[in-house]
Amino acid sequence: MGDQAKIQFRFLSQEDLLRAGCLDFNLAIDAAENALLAFRADEVLFPEKIVQIFNEETQERINCLPATLKKDKISGMKWVSVFPPNVERFGLQNLTAVFVISEIEKGFPIAFMEGTLASNIRVGAMGALAARHLAPPDAKVIGFIGSGEQAKMHLLAMKTVRPSLEExxxxxxTTAEEATFIEQMSQVVPDMRFVAANTDGERAMSEADILVTATSAQAPLLKADWMKPGSFYSHIGGWEDEYAVAKQCEKIVCDDWETVKHRTQTLSRMYKDGELTDSDVYADLDAIVAGDKPGRESPNERVYFNAVGLSYVDLAIALAMYRRSVQEGVGEELTLQETTIFEHAEIGDWVKI
Ligand SMILES: NC(=O)c1ccc[n+]([C@@H]2O[C@H](COP(=O)([O-])OP(=O)(O)OC[C@H]3O[C@@H](n4cnc5c(N)ncnc54)[C@H](O)[C@@H]3O)[C@@H](O)[C@H]2O)c1
Incomplete structure (x- = not known):
């Protein structure tokens, strides 16, 4: 086999990805859109994720999310740690992910890469893709409850598809978290006017054309009265809004309703409480992206969007980042094996019997 058996893969750190220009929502949104269309064309393998929970109370867990993009001849997995107590216990991030990507001609791995960036970008990219079809076209004001990592990503994502956003x-x-958000994001989106709501959700949301809840809370923070006609709501966290929010929306759209309904966020709770049925959900996003169902149809309709994450979209975004990094010459080519085990000239010295 000789040289043919050599396996090399690219190692990409978060800094490599950032340096290669991967914090690019156009890149991520295009990858997400193509992945949804591939799913509709039956060109995706999408097995159940594997969940290992280490603490039922705190939900500390590591999940394994595999997927295959048949057209790209790529298979991969996200290995993602979710440790909610990290934030309070250590002042550290809750979520840490890596991706392994393999080609499916020989089945060799081609990349091992940092995955928190792709994972967090994916949430924003799906929200933005939904907004492209469902948010008011001339949205001016975006409101947030929650100002953490997801909120920051969502602001960049929404600004990408609605450049008309100005406030x-x-x-x-806490007001300190609001101040940090504004300090960090005003550097990234300098033409945006930022308003701190002083922990007052109503002040943040009541004039908003696009509403985003991205909190670690489990409470009905967003009230139906605060959502004005014609607005678009992207729900990111768990239970964050009163049931009347979804009930008053003309359209409820999910990334995948069959997945959403078995989880624990507001729509799932409503489903389990008998307050929402399958027929109340207008569409999954792929049907709208493919043009099989119309997006926004009138200036006054309120739209509710909830995505819980699809492994093949994660993989598609990671793959787009890998390709850009190769193009930009970023990252490190590492050798996994020079040749097969018994072809090594030194094997006689290395074996222990
Ligand atoms: N839908 C998805 O695909 C997806 C993916 C990743 C994370 N998430 C979820 O998104 C949520 C946010 O994640 P993050 O990484 O941004 O978290 P984070 O810890 O960085 O931020 C949480 C934010 O919630 C705010 N918050 C908490 N309680 C609040 C309250 N009572 N009132 C107002 N604000 C409150 C905090 O002030 C903070 O700004 C989490 O619930 C996470 O599990 C969803």
Whole structure:
């Protein structure tokens, strides 16, 4: 076999990805859109994720999310740690992910890469893709409850598809978090006017054309009265809004309703409480992206969007980042094996019997 058996893969750190220009929502949104269309064309393998929970109370867990993009001849997995107590216990991030990507001609791995970036970008990219079809076209004001990592990503994502956005109102649990959000994001989106809502959710949301809840809370923070006609709501966290929010929306759209309904966020709770049925959900996003169902149809309709994450979209975004990094010459080519085990000239010295 000789040289043919050599396996090399690219190692990509978060800094490599950032340096290669992968914090690019156009890149991520295009990858997400193509992945949804591939799913509709039956060109995706999408097995159940594997969940290992280490603490039922805190939900500390590591999940394994595999997927295959048949057209790209790529298979991969996200290995993602979710440790909610990290934030309070260590002042550290809750979520840490890596991706392994393999080609499916020989089945060799081609990349091992940092995955928190792709994972967090994916949430924003799906929200933005939904907004492209469902948000008011001339949205001016975006409101947030929650000002953490997801909120920051969502602001960049929404600004990408709605450049008309000019004001961002933000409320969080503490005024200090609001101030940090504004300090960091005003550097990234300098033409945006930022307003701190002083922990007042109503102040952040009541004039918003696009509403985003991205909190670690489990409470009905967003009230139906705060959602004005014609607005678009992207729900990111768990239970964050009163049931009347979804009930008053003309359209409820999910990334995958069959997945959403078995989880624990507001729509799932409503389903389990008998307050929402299958027929109340207008569509999954792929049907709208493919043009099989219309997006926004009138200036006054309120739209509710909830995505819980699809492994093949994660993989598609990671793959787009890998390709850009190769193009930009970023990352490190590492050798996994020079040849097969018994072809090594030194094997006689290395074996222990
Ligand atoms: N839908 C998805 O695909 C997806 C993916 C990743 C994360 N998430 C979820 O998104 C949520 C946010 O994640 P993150 O990484 O941004 O978290 P984070 O810890 O960085 O931020 C949480 C934010 O919630 C705010 N908050 C908490 N309680 C509040 C309250 N009572 N009132 C107002 N604000 C409150 C905090 O002030 C903070 O700004 C989490 O629930 C996470 O599990 C969803």
């Amino acid at each position: 961002c109102r933000v409320s969080a649990k």
